[in-house]
Amino acid sequence: MKLTIKFLSLLFIFSAIACGEKEEKEKINLSDDSSIVQEEVIEEAASTTAEVDNMQNKGIGPIDNLELGENIDESMATRGAELFKNMCSACHKMDKKFIGPEIAGVTERRTPEWIMNMILNPEQMIKEDPIAKKLLIESNMAVMANQNLTEEETRAILEYFRQYDQNN
Amino acid sequence: MKHIFKFAALGVLGLFMQSCGNNTESSKQGSGGLMAASAAEKVYVAPGEHDEYYGFFSGGFSGQLSVYGLPSGRMLKVIPVFSQDAEKGYGYNEETKAMLNTSYGFVPWGDLHHLDISQTNGELDGRWIFTHENNTPRVARIDLTTFETVEILEIPNSAGNHSFAITENTEYLVAGTRFSIPSPQKDMTIDEMKGNFKGPMTFVKVDQETGGMEIAFQVIMPGFSFDLAHPGRAASHGWMFATTYNSEEANTLLEVNASQNDKDYIVAVNWKKIEEYVNNGGGEMMPAEYAHNVFDHHKHSATSTMKEGIMTVNPTDVPGAIYFLPTPKSPHGCDVDPTGEYIVGSGKLAAQVTVHSFSKMLKAIEEENFIGEVYGMPVLNYDAVLAGIVEEPGLGPLHTEFDGKGNAYTTFFISSEVVKWRLSDFEILDRKPTYYSVGHLMIPGGNSQKPFGEYLVAMNKITKDRYLPTGPEMNHSAQLYDISGEKMELLLDFPTIGEPHYAAGIPADIVKQNSKKIFRLDENEHKYAVKNESETRVERDGNEVHVYMSMVRSHFAPDNIEGIKVGDKVYFHVTNLEQDFDVPHGFAMIGANTAELLVMPGGTKTLLWEPKKEGVWPLYCTDFCSALHQEMQGYVRVSPANSNVELKWSLDGES
Numbered sequence: 095m096k097l098t099i100k101f102l103s104l105l106f107i108f109s110a111i112a113c114g115e116k117e118e119k120e121k122i123n124l125s126d127d128s129s130i131v132q133e134e135v136i137e138e139a140a141s142t143t144a145e146v147d148n149m150q151n152k153g154i155g156p157i158d159n160l161e162l163g164e165n166i167d168e169s170m171a172t173r174g175a176e177l178f179k180n181m182c183s184a185c186h187k188m189d190k191k192f193i194g195p196e197i198a199g200v201t202e203r204r205t206p207e208w209i210m211n212m213i214l215n216p217e218q219m220i221k222e223d224p225i226a227k228k229l230l231i232e233s234n235m236a237v238m239a240n241q242n243l244t245e246e247e248t249r250a251i252l253e254y255f256r257q258y259d260q261n262n
Numbered sequence: 263m264k265h266i267f268k269f270a271a272l273g274v275l276g277l278f279m280q281s282c283g284n285n286t287e288s289s290k291q292g293s294g295g296l297m298a299a300s301a302a303e304k305v306y307v308a309p310g311e312h313d314e315y316y317g318f319f320s321g322g323f324s325g326q327l328s329v330y331g332l333p334s335g336r337m338l339k340v341i342p343v344f345s346q347d348a349e350k351g352y353g354y355n356e357e358t359k360a361m362l363n364t365s366y367g368f369v370p371w372g373d374l375h376h377l378d379i380s381q382t383n384g385e386l387d388g389r390w391i392f393t394h395e396n397n398t399p400r401v402a403r404i405d406l407t408t409f410e411t412v413e414i415l416e417i418p419n420s421a422g423n424h425s426f427a428i429t430e431n432t433e434y435l436v437a438g439t440r441f442s443i444p445s446p447q448k449d450m451t452i453d454e455m456k457g458n459f460k461g462p463m464t465f466v467k468v469d470q471e472t473g474g475m476e477i478a479f480q481v482i483m484p485g486f487s488f489d490l491a492h493p494g495r496a497a498s499h500g501w502m503f504a505t506t507y508n509s510e511e512a513n514t515l516l517e518v519n520a521s522q523n524d525k526d527y528i529v530a531v532n533w534k535k536i537e538e539y540v541n542n543g544g545g546e547m548m549p550a551e552y553a554h555n556v557f558d559h560h561k562h563s564a565t566s567t568m569k570e571g572i573m574t575v576n577p578t579d580v581p582g583a584i585y586f587l588p589t590p591k592s593p594h595g596c597d598v599d600p601t602g603e604y605i606v607g608s609g610k611l612a613a614q615v616t617v618h619s620f621s622k623m624l625k626a627i628e629e630e631n632f633i634g635e636v637y638g639m640p641v642l643n644y645d646a647v648l649a650g651i652v653e654e655p656g657l658g659p660l661h662t663e664f665d666g667k668g669n670a671y672t673t674f675f676i677s678s679e680v681v682k683w684r685l686s687d688f689e690i691l692d693r694k695p696t697y698y699s700v701g702h703l704m705i706p707g708g709n710s711q712k713p714f715g716e717y718l719v720a721m722n723k724i725t726k727d728r729y730l731p732t733g734p735e736m737n738h739s740a741q742l743y744d745i746s747g748e749k750m751e752l753l754l755d756f757p758t759i760g761e762p763h764y765a766a767g768i769p770a771d772i773v774k775q776n777s778k779k780i781f782r783l784d785e786n787e788h789k790y791a792v793k794n795e796s797e798t799r800v801e802r803d804g805n806e807v808h809v810y811m812s813m814v815r816s817h818f819a820p821d822n823i824e825g826i827k828v829g830d831k832v833y834f835h836v837t838n839l840e841q842d843f844d845v846p847h848g849f850a851m852i853g854a855n856t857a858e859l860l861v862m863p864g865g866t867k868t869l870l871w872e873p874k875k876e877g878v879w880p881l882y883c884t885d886f887c888s889a890l891h892q893e894m895q896g897y898v899r900v901s902p903a904n905s906n907v908e909l910k911w912s913l914d915g916e917s
Contacts, residue, residue, distance in 0.1 A: 179794050179796065180783065180784070180793050180794045180839075181783070181794075181839075181841065183794055183795055183796070184794065184795045184812060184814040184817075184819065184839050185814060185815075192914075193817070234889075234890065235888075235889040235890065236815065236816065236888065236889070236890050237815065237888055237889070239814065239815055239840060239841075239842055239845070240841075240842040241840070241841040241842065242779075242780060242841040242842060242843075243841075
């Protein structure tokens with residue numbers, strides 16, 4: 095297989111040289127592939143989570159900016175608690191580190207946008223976000239699973255976290 | 263290795279010439295290397311890119327159906343249908359065993375033959391694939407959102423369930439009898455077969471919304487061998503055509519004795535007329551017993567129901583419903599062109615391809631241009647229904663598909679070739695060798711009103727030297743041809759599984775956006791599902807133990823279980839709590855007398871384990887799921903049958 099790919103690249107390069115821009119498209123496709131491999135190399139993370147931890151980081155994902163009300167929406171928090179139980183609790187406990195980090199206090203450690211992006215877009219977060227990268231290592235490389243929750247469901251889970259942190 | 267270099271050298275030269283000259287004419291007449299490079303480009307699907315077509319290939323005696331991408335020939339999946347599949351646990355786990363239930367009991371293997379994609383108005387709609395089993399007569403439906411078998415219906419009062427097709431609005435499936443039998447079955451001497459055996463032809467009604475199948479009626483045809491079937495379309499919609507051989511009704515040495523008659527028949531069945539007859543109270547219920555097995559994607563489980571009695575129709579009771587068209591020498595393929603006018607009968611022992619005309623058939627019926635009767639049904643005058651003959655086309659014609667541009671393509675088993683001919687004048691336009699002994703062929707949509715005449719796949723019965731030898735048995739080879747030009751061009755050669763009796767292709771765009779990514783956990787209605795880890799538990803009921811277990815990357819809950827005893831029947835009901843695409847988990851238990859489980863995200867499956875020895879026994883995840891997959895394991899303690907060890911379970915010390 096490797097041989098074939100080498101052979102094909104050779105072909106493309108050869109014809110590109112011979113004729114100029116004709117085979118440009120194929121050439122780009124092939125080189126795109128190798129750049130993906132390079133991107134996948136995980137960068138060295140900072141030594142502790144605290145060093146990169148800050149309340150300015152909104153993470154990477156669909157949530158750019160989120161305005162939170164002062165008061166907790168109780169019914170939303172109740173729905174969030176139910177969703178958390180079914181979709182998250184196999185790996186996260188509120189009061190202790192389990193597969194992933196403990197949840198208690200998360201709304202004081204992270205921005206609401208970061209929390210939602212971590213739930214909605216974990217694949218990119220663990221590759222690119224400095225905090226998430228660090229947490230992955232601290233969790234023995236147990237990846238955060240994408241549970242395919244909607245933004246509305248994720249917002250409810252955040253409300254449950256806020257309620258929990260207010261009450262504890 | 264040497265070959266690769268030679269090929270590379272020629273290829274580089276060839277591509278150089280082609281890319282600069284931009285002269286496709288000269289490239290077609292060029293060297294083998296140049297041709298090869300051009301063919302390679304046509305089937306090359308770059309890493310990460312998708313194929314243009316899905317190809318669904320019958321697995322024949324493997325009992326399965328395999329999915330390929332075309333034009334690359336890459337195998338995408340094997341879908342278990344009529345045979346147990348240890349890889350997926352199909353037919354082994356408690357949820358799918360019922361799919362293989364029949365009136366003969368559990369039948370773990372089947373011989374899958376033809377398949378057909380559902381159609382609306384004569385065009386492929388890509389909702390389901392229907393297929394059938396030759397040995398223990400059954401038909402099946404595969405859902406193309408999950409690519410799983412969701413329904414199997416046994417066909418009673420039949421044997422050698424071979425002629426199979428669906429009508430152009432997926433109203434009916436037809437399932438004909440190839441090995442005629444006493445109807446109903448009875449103990450009688452084989453010598454008295456002639457005139458006493460029957461070849462029932464079953465019409466299965468399909469629910470247009472759900473795809474659900476039920477037997478509508480069975481036409482008790484004479485005891486010929488009904489071989490291939492094809493529905494009329496467009497003008498001939500409402501009719502079903504099927505080839506017959508063994509009109510001699512021989513019961514021994516068929517190789518010789520079923521090849522005596524100069525002509526056998528294509529039978530034309532006006533199913534709309536019979537449907538009307540039955541709807542108006544015609545027909546007679548006959549005792550029969552057959553299984554109807556349905557898989558429910560909410561319950562993640564199959565149920566098998568035994569049904570009784572079928573409606574039978576004596577064909578002579580419905581005048582004008584059935585006619586016989588004489589067709590030379592044991593016709594095999596029976597193929598209707600996209601307009602519905604031409605019915606192509608390939609006499610496998612004939613030196614010609616016979617083409618009948620539907621409009622001439624109607625005229626002959628109207629004029630009562632008959633030459634006799636078969637068991638009380640009219641035989642039409644051959645010369646009156648003949649549209650034309652493809653003269654000296656090759657040896658051993660079998661099957662024909664169409665490109666939608668006025669051309670037909672017929673396979674020749676004995677001379678190993680595909681022949682392209684024109685429907686308007688039956689002239690041969692091109693022929694290309696196949697490797698070797700081709701049976702079926704497939705053009706995506708090639709048996710519908712709207713073929714996609716870009717590629718043709720020839721499915722061969724013999725492989726010989728095409729691939730690296732793998733002992734006495736070689737997987738059957740298939741060849742992909744480009745048929746977009748005037749001449750066919752061989753592009754690719756790839757192995758297939760089992761023995762593909764037919765295939766069906768469809769543009770990927772019709773199917774792929776409907777493909778499910780996960781099963782929603784909140785829609786899981788499995789009786790033993792858990793929705794989260796707090797619901798996991800172990801319950802004992804006598805010597806039956808039910809383990810309600812969950813799996814997620816990368817642990818089971820619970821993963822330590824004690825209090826199991828030798829002689830228990832332990833049911834592990836395992837729910838995958840993941841909700842992400844392509845994250846199944848496996849489950850295996852040491853010494854289990856069954857296959858593993860492979861549980862899709864949001865699904866539940868059950869493995870039965872009957873521990874025979876005391877000890878502490880491991881279980882584990884079989885499908886590499888994360889960097890911590892190796893750690894995804896657990897233990898079950900098994901104590902003597904008379905022990906008092908308390909039933910308990912835990913994960914990380916908590917229960």
